[in-house]
Amino acid sequence: MLIHKKSDVIPSEITSKENFENRRTIIKAAGASLLSASGIVTGLFNNNANAAISKQKINAYLKSKYGADEKLTPYDDVTTYNNYYEFGTSKSDPAVESRLFKPSPWTVSIEGAVKKNKQIGMDDILKLAPLEERIYRMRCVEGWSMVIPWIGLPLSKLIQWAEPTANAKYVEFVSLADELMMPGARVPVLDWPYIEGLRMDEAMNPLTIMAVGLYGEVLPNQNGAPMRLVVPWKYGFKGAKAIVKIRFSETMPKTAWVKAGPREYGFYANVNPNVDHPRWTQSSERRIGGGLFTRRIKTQMFNGYVEEVGQLYSGMDLSKNF
Amino acid sequence: MGWNDALGANPVEFVERSTGTWALVFLLITLSMTPMKQWFSLSAFNQHRRMFGLYMFFYACLHILTYSWLDHWFDYIEISKDIIKHPFVLVGFTAFMFSIPLAATSTNAMMRRLGGRWKVLHQLVYVIAVLAILHFLWLVKKDHTEPLVYTGVFILLIALRIAYKYRRFIQTHV
Numbered sequence: 001m002l003i004h005k006k007s008d009v010i011p012s013e014i015t016s017k018e019n020f021e022n023r024r025t026i027i028k029a030a031g032a033s034l035l036s037a038s039g040i041v042t043g044l045f046n047n048n049a050n051a052a053i054s055k056q057k058i059n060a061y062l063k064s065k066y067g068a069d070e071k072l073t074p075y076d077d078v079t080t081y082n083n084y085y086e087f088g089t090s091k092s093d094p095a096v097e098s099r100l101f102k103p104s105p106w107t108v109s110i111e112g113a114v115k116k117n118k119q120i121g122m123d124d125i126l127k128l129a130p131l132e133e134r135i136y137r138m139r140c141v142e143g144w145s146m147v148i149p150w151i152g153l154p155l156s157k158l159i160q161w162a163e164p165t166a167n168a169k170y171v172e173f174v175s176l177a178d179e180l181m182m183p184g185a186r187v188p189v190l191d192w193p194y195i196e197g198l199r200m201d202e203a204m205n206p207l208t209i210m211a212v213g214l215y216g217e218v219l220p221n222q223n224g225a226p227m228r229l230v231v232p233w234k235y236g237f238k239g240a241k242a243i244v245k246i247r248f249s250e251t252m253p254k255t256a257w258v259k260a261g262p263r264e265y266g267f268y269a270n271v272n273p274n275v276d277h278p279r280w281t282q283s284s285e286r287r288i289g290g291g292l293f294t295r296r297i298k299t300q301m302f303n304g305y306v307e308e309v310g311q312l313y314s315g316m317d318l319s320k321n322f
Numbered sequence: 323m324g325w326n327d328a329l330g331a332n333p334v335e336f337v338e339r340s341t342g343t344w345a346l347v348f349l350l351i352t353l354s355m356t357p358m359k360q361w362f363s364l365s366a367f368n369q370h371r372r373m374f375g376l377y378m379f380f381y382a383c384l385h386i387l388t389y390s391w392l393d394h395w396f397d398y399i400e401i402s403k404d405i406i407k408h409p410f411v412l413v414g415f416t417a418f419m420f421s422i423p424l425a426a427t428s429t430n431a432m433m434r435r436l437g438g439r440w441k442v443l444h445q446l447v448y449v450i451a452v453l454a455i456l457h458f459l460w461l462v463k464k465d466h467t468e469p470l471v472y473t474g475v476f477i478l479l480i481a482l483r484i485a486y487k488y489r490r491f492i493q494t495h496v
Contacts, residue, residue: 076331077331080330080331085465089464089465091332092330142463144332144335189464190464260464276407278408279408279410279460279461279463281400281404281407281408283400284400286393288332291333292329292333292334292337296394296395
């Protein structure tokens with residue numbers, strides 16, 4: 001038996017085809033602009049999407065003697081626990097928010113006290129010296145540390161190529177602050193772009209490297225791709241990420257964290273268990289990867305690199321030049 | 323240990339942060355009972371005020387336990403240095419100390435014994451709230467959004483009390 005029940009919907013309520021199509025367009029446009037303009041959408045994707053980003057192996061690199069006896073911090077911790085405010089202030093933000101970041105093509109500008117201003121592409125930087133693996137301790141000013149197998153080249157090789165003049169007393173590193181690809185750079189938590197700096201002798205020290213990879217792979221976006229500074233005897237914030245400009249100068253650069261809190265962060269920022277921070281204990285540190293019941297370990301002077309860099313600071317009052 | 327992963331790369335920090343956050347949340351819930359009664363006559367909630375206060379104390383205890391055990395392994399010299407040298411630790415520690423007498427006098431028997439003085443003593447909860455919020459604000463490195471949200475809620479709860487008193491005053495005197 002067929003039952004002809006009268007429809008509950010009155011004709012005036014039915015959406016016309018034209019209206020319906022219009023709404024579709026509006027919804028689609030809203031969705032697209034949300035995707036491109038905010039990057040918030042990326043935060044909704046499952047963490048497993050990470051696996052979709054192809055991990056590129058670095059084929060040829062030399063092993064080095066540094067830190068061969070250290071126990072490495074697990075890859076997942078190194079790539080998910082990051083301070084990289086251009087991608088958000090929470091440590092879990094960068095791994096998620098950096099997925100749309102494009103680290104190539106990439107050029108670095110060389111400026112300031114140099115023979116001639118010039119630019120260099122990533123490919124040419126990689127030809128300046130053979131890549132080598134450096135296993136370094138990394139101590140964060142917040143009281144935690146990691147052991148990371150970086151792959152990179154000595155910064156001194158890049159500086160030699162840059163040909164600084166006799167006036168160059170300091171090197172300044174400027175990071176990218178692209179509001180489109182870096183959602184955190186739209187928020188004025190720091191004075192963007194991120195700026196870091198080194199004294200020339202610190203920059204030329206053989207320990208100082210430009211890292212382009214870790215764990216045998218091309219540097220992940222959240223760790224500072226395509227190229228970041230690694231200065232193992234200084235607190236982690238000295239390691240500027242995604243460097244786009246290197247400037248040589250006669251005067252000490254005004255670095256991002258010194259501008260943000262001059263009483264808390266110094267230009268030198270050498271790891272020093274004897275100089276305390278207003279917030280964090282600097283005499284001990286928590287090694288990441290240990291789990292809930294692992295004790296803190298003692299922090300070492302210059303993060304354990306006294307032999308290599310101690311002489312750089314002889315005669316300096318390190319409690320004043322912190 | 324399988325659950326290390328679930329707690330992230332720095333599990334001690336995670337537990338320390340979560341217990342602290344819950345203590346602060348329960349403190350603000352406790353403080354919202356009086357305005358709820360005053361403005362919406364929701365006195366049903368008010369009878370749970372004591373329990374909410376004790377939940378706050380419970381989480382504060384877990385917080386202190388995490389700090390002194392998992393973070394510092396009862397190294398009292400290190401802990402006392404940390405308290406003296408770092409203002410955020412000092413105010414947090416003070417807030418916890420102030421909450422001990424409040425928890426201890428939370429029973430009906432103690433309320434009867436103290437009489438009028440009970441109310442005076444328990445005004446300390448406002449001092450604890452200010453210290454707890456300072457503890458959070460000073461702990462944060464740069465992005466103060468989260469502690470400022472708690473500050474806003476606290477200010478709102480105080481404003482509601484003042485507004486209520488003012489309204490009562492107008493009603494009875496004008």
